[in-house]
Amino acid sequence: MSLYTAVATSSGRDQRAVSSDGQLDVKLGMQKELGGDGVGTNPEQLFAAGYAACFASAMRLVAKQQNVDAGDASVTAEVSLNANGQGGFTLAVTLRVELPDHLSGEAGRALLDATHQVCPYSNATRGNIPVELVVE
CATH class of the missing domain: 2.20.25.10 (N-terminal domain of TfIIb)
Incomplete structure (x- = not known):
């Protein structure tokens, strides 16, 4: 539905x-x-803006479920357009996530990994294009 x-x-x-x-x-x-x-x-900028906004919103939801404060977090999405060597194109994404200091290390990585399972963009791209999660 x-x-x-x-x-x-x-x-x-x-x-x-x-x-x-x-x-x-x-x-x-x-x-x-x-x-x-x-x-x-361009479409890649629109995709980057959508993915960054969606991932940030999903992260707030997951943080709330985990009873952690991720209020100051921000997400920057880098969407690369690449030639596939067969006349077509592919995308690749790097999500750079700035987390509050109290979410450094394993807690931050756990939050990102859980968010990556919830975010609709992550679910849509999984297995289709590479997505790298980077904690900054």
């Missing part, structure tokens, strides 16, 4: 992306590294 369905439409990575409710309306642009002018956001 679906809790929520997001709907967005685009006609290409150098066009626009618009959500059905109008809350998202962004100009997309081809990255300079791919031959574009670099003006506008």
